[in-house]
Amino acid sequence: MGDRTSTHPGAAGRAPVADRPGSIRNVVLVGHRGSGKTTLVEALALTSGAVGRAGRVEDGDSLSDHDGIEHRQQRSVQLSLVPVQWRGTKINLLDTPGYADFVGELRAGLRAADAALFVVSAADGVNGSTRLLWEECAAVGMPRALVITHLEASRADFGEMTEVCRQVFGADDPDAVLPLYLPLHGEPGRDGHAPVAGLIGLLSRRIFDYSSGERAERAPDPGHLPLIEEARNRLIEGIIAESEDETLMDRYLGGAEIDVQTLVADLEKAVARGSFHPVLAAAPAAGGARQGLGTVELLELITGGFPTPEEREIPLVTTPDGRPRAPLSCDPDGPLAAEVVKTSSDPYVGRMSLVRVFSGTLRPDATVHVSGHGMADRGHEDHDEDERVGALSAPFGRQQRQLPRAVAGDLACVAKLSRAETGDTLSDKDDPLLMEPWVMPDPLLPVAVEAHGRADEDRLSQGLARLTAEDPTLRLEQNPDTRQVVLWCMGEAHRDVALERLRTRCGVRVDAVPHKVALRETFAEPAAGRGRHVKQSGGHGQYAVCEITVEPLPAGSGIEFVDRVVGGAVPRQFIPSVEKGVRAQAARGVAAGHPLVDFRVTLTDGKAHSVDSSDAAFQTAGALALREAASGARIHLLEPVAEVRVSVPDEYVGTVMSDLSGRRGRVVGTEQIPGGTTLVRAEVPETGLDRYAVDLRSLTHGTGRFARSYARHEPVPRQLAARIREQAESGVV
Template identity: 30%
Template structure:
C-alpha cells in the first residue's frame, strides 16, 4: 500500500499506524510452551521486569486461580507490547503487538476458536521432541478455517531428544504445511547456543553467562555450520521463488539477493497462506524469542495486508469492511467476561472506524443500541482506560448489556453483520443442584453468567426430573465451571455423575403423518401434515424443505409446522436425546377453514416427526474421541489391550526414539478416569491427549445398557 493511501486510513491521533500494528495469537498443543513463550515476549518487550513461570504459578497471562493451581491456560488472555526490530525492512520502527495467549487443552478449544476469528496472524508453537501433537492439528485446522497466516516456533530445543528437522518434517506430514526453516539452530539439547538467520546469513550467539537471554552477538556463522546454512539458504530461496516472480527472476539470472529481498518474499508468501517459516528456540532457557518477535514484525500481516472483512446486510447481500479510521465503526464482539470490578466486559475487535468512550453503537441482531461507557485495553487481568480505539485495535467495552459472543456492533445507520465464530457441540453433561435453598438463586445467576461467557457451556433442565443439567466439552471443563461457581459466585452445589451427550439419527428414510384434531364445543383445533425424512451424513446438520403445492397447507401455517418439527427433534424416540443429521420435506397436509391455527399445525409437525422417527429405524450416536497415547515401548502391549477393551480402534502406531505413539478412536463413554488408568499401566511414564473426532453409531449390545441407566428415556 502506498504511503499516501496508508496515511489516508490512519487517524493522526493514533500512536501506531495500521502498518505498524500486529494482532497475533500464540496457539499450540497443551504443554508445548505457549504461555512461557508469551511471558518471554513480555519480558523482552519491557512489559514485565521479571519473567513469570507457569510451574511457579507466576505467569502474567495465567491470571485465574484455577490456571495457577493446575499450570494450564483456561481462558485466552489479551495483552499488548511494543517491539523494535534491529534488522530487516522495519529496523528501528516501533511496532504495537497485540497478543492473545490461547489454551492448549481440548476442553477449552472455544477460546482458541474465537481468538483466531479476530486475529491477523498467529505463532504456532511446537515441541522439538514430540513434533506435531493432536491438539496442534486441531489448532492448525482452526487457523486454516479462518485463513490466518502463521509462523512456527519449534520450542524446547534444550530438551533431550530435541530434533528441529524432524519437527519440521512432522509439520509437513501431519499438517500438510509448506514449512521451511527461516532460522537454523546452532547445537541442540544442552549444546543449543544460538540461531542462524537464513535471510541475512548471520548467526545470533547467546552469551552463556547471561541466563536471561538478553545478551547475544550477531556475526559470522560458525565454520561447522556454514555448509548446512548455505544448503538451507538455497532451499529457502527455491521455495520462495514459487511465490515471488521478482525474486525468482533475480535468482535465475544469478543476481545477488539481499537479506531484505528474501525477507520481503517470506512476508509475501506467508501472507498468502502458502508458506510457513519455522524458527527454533527454547522459551524456558530464554533463547530464540527475540527472533520470533522480529519475525512477527517482518513476516506476519498487519490489518492493511489482509483482504477486506466480509459480512452481510439484513437482506443477505455481501458487504465488505476495510480498516479505515475515518469510516463508520464496525467490529465484532468475540468474547464476554464477568469482571469483579467493572461488571460485564465485551472483548471487541475494531475492523473500521474510531470508537470513543460514550459512543452509541447499533446491534443488528437485536435492533437495539448500546452505549459504551468505558473503553479498556486489557493486560491479562489488569486493565487500562483509553479514550479511543482505532481500526485494527482489540479492546474491551464496558456498558454493553444485550450482547452475545459473535455479535456485530456498528455505528447507527450501518447495516452489516460480520461472520461470527462457530463452536463445537458439548459432548458431556451432568446434573447440578444447590446445596441449600439459599443457593438456588445464586446458582441460577452464576450459571447464566458463565453460559454468557462460554458458548460451549450449555445450561438446560430435564423435563422429567426437573434437574438442572450443565453440558460442556469435557470433565475438566465442567470441573472448572463448578470451581468458578464456588469461588466467584459463592455457590455451594452438588454435581451428579458425568453423562455423555448422546445424539439420535434416522437409520433409513421414512414418511410421517401428524394430525391434531380437538373438538370440545365452539371453535375446535385442526392441523394435518405429511412429511418425508431422510438421513444425512454425519455432521451435516438439519435441513427443512417446504414442497407444499396447491395450498394444501396455507402459507401462514407452514412455518409453525416446521417449528414443530424442529421442536420434536430435541427429543428422539430411542432415549430422548436430540436428533441430528436429517432432511425433512413437508409435502402434503390439509386444513380446516375455521378450526385450523398455528398451534394446531405446530402440534401436527411434532406428531408427524415422531411418526416418521418410529418408522425410520432410529439409531443412537455417541461422541468418539481421537486419543493419542505416548508410552515407553515396554508398556505398549498393556496400553493397546486396555484401549481395545474400551471399544477403541487402533489407527496407527509410530515408533519414535525409545517410545511409541499409539493413535486410536475411542468412545468418550469409555474414557472416564483414563488418566489414572494410563498412569497405573505405565508406572506413571505414559501420557495421553484426546479431542472430539465425530459421532458414531452405538453398537446394539451397548444401547441396552445405556437405556437402562439413562434418565432421559421417553418410552
C-alpha cells in the same frame, strides 16, 4: 525480517496505542498444553520492553497472572491478550489454552487474529489436535509460522523437530515449511548436552549470539559455513518457489546471486499470504538477561512478515434483520463494526468484553448498538438494543491500562457492556450491523446439576445465565422429560471449570448428579381397560365409569383419542374430561414412570350419575382406565437413538467401530475423506454416549471428532428394560 538487528525497546508499563491499522499485528499463539505459549508471550513482552524484567510489569504484577482456577488446575483455560510494541508496531499477542476442552477460547483467538504462531515443543513434538488446528487455519487461508521451544531439554533436537513439522504441516508442500535460522550450540555441560547459545541466520549468513544475555551479531566461524550453505540453498529455493516474480527461479538456476533484500521481501509476501511457513526457535531469557533467545527474530518476523489487519478479509455483515450490506474495509473512518470475542467477569469493574474492531473507531463512553447472535439453543438470547460503552483498556497482568480509542484492526477490553455477550456485534446506533458469526464447536458432554442448598436455588438461574453469557461453548438445557438442568460441556476439564466458576464467581454451589436420558413407553399390543371412580362420603359424591380400548400406533404418531360412545352413556360434556385424564396419565407413564407415546385410545362405553358425576371424576376414571389397560398388556420401554458421525484418521477406524459396537451401536456406513480420514456413520443409543466426547479423544489421541443428532426412539432390550423397571420400583431412578 529476522536477519535485521534491532535493540528498540517498548515503553515498559505503558499500553501501546495504534493510530492506523497498518501499525497493528494481531497474532494468536496455538499449541498443545505445555508447549510453552505463555512463557513465550512473557519472553516477547520482556524483549519488547513491555515488562521490566522476566515476567514482571513495571509495578511488579505478573503478565502470566490469571484467575485462581488456572492456578489450581495448572493449565490455561481462557484466551488472554498481551499487547506489546516493536519498532513502532503494536502487536496484540493472543495466548490460547492448549487443552482440547477449551477449543472455544482458541476459536475466539483465531477470529480476533490475522496470523497464527504455532508453538511446538522440541521435547514433546506435535499432537493430533495441533494438526487439526493447522488444517483449520489452512482452510481459511490464515498465515502461519512455527516456533520450536524447549530446546534446553536433553532430548531436544531442532533439526529432527523441524523435519517432523515439515512432514506434518507441509504434507502438500514440504518446501513451504523451512527454518530461517539454525541453533548455535555452546559448550557441552557435564551431562554432555550442549545448550543453545545463539542462532545462525541463513539468509544473512550472520551469527546472533545470546550467550551474554543481550543479542550480539558477528560473522560465522569457518566450520559453520558448509552447514549454512546447505540449509541456505534449500531455504532460497523454497522462497523463490513461492515468489510472484517468475523470472527469479531462472536467474537463480542460471547461477545469479539473489540479493538478500529481494529474498526477504519475497519471503515476507509469501508468509503474509499464507503460502510459506517459516520455522524459528525461541527460549526465555535466563537469569537477569533482557532478551530471550530468538525473541528479536520472532518480533521481526511478526512485524515484517505477518499481514496487517488491512490485508485480511472482514467477515460479512448484514443489517440486524438480515438485509445485505456492502462489504466493509479496515478503515478507522468507516462505519463502526466490532465484535465481542470474549466475555469475562472482573470482581472490581464487573463484566469485561474483549473486542476486535474490524471497521471504524471505538471510543470510550460512546453509545453503540448491540446485535446478536443466533445461539438461542445454547441459552444465549438474541440482542438488538443500544448500550453505552464504558472505559477502553489494554490488559497488563491483572491490571487494565486505559486506552483513548481503538481503531479498525485493533483489540481492546470494554467495561460495563451489561448486555453484550461473546459473538455479539457492536456498531453505530444509527447504522446497526450484524457480523457473520464464527463457527463454535458443539458441546457434547452432558452434566446434570442441582442446587446444593435452598439458598443456592434462588441464585442458580442467574448464575447459569451469567456462565453461558461468558462461554458460548456451554449449552444450557432445561429438559422437560427428565426435569433436569443440564450443562453441555466440551469435556471433563471444561465441566470442572464451569462448576468452579459457578461457585467462585457467581456464589452458587451445585452438585453434579447422574444425567438421565429421556426414556419413553409405548404399548406393544392392543389392550382394554375400565376405569371406575366411585366415592360417597356425605353430600355430593364422585361417580364416573369409562371403558376404553388401546392400540399401538407407528413411531412419531403421538396420542390419538377417539369417541365411540353411543346412547349418551358418557355425557358429552365429560368426554373431554376422559381425554384429559388419559393424557395426564400418559405423561406420568404406566410402567417405569416415563411418558407414554404413540397409541390410540377409543372411548367405547361408560356410566354417569346425574348428581355425583363431575369433570374431576371422569379425569380420574380416564387415568384409571389407561392404567388398567397397561397392566394387562406388554409395554415397551423406548430409548432415544442418535445418529452419530465420527471423523477419524484411518488408523483408528477399527478401534472406533469396535468401541461403537460395545455401546450397542450399529455402524451403517463409512466414507473416505481426502487426507487419510474416514467418516464413520452409526446409530447409537444415547445411554451409550454420555462420556463419548471424553472416550473418543482418548481412543484417537485427540484426533477424533464426532457430531450427533436425534434419530428416533427404539425399544430397549428386554433385560435392560427389566433392570430399569426394577430401579424405578425401588426408587433408584
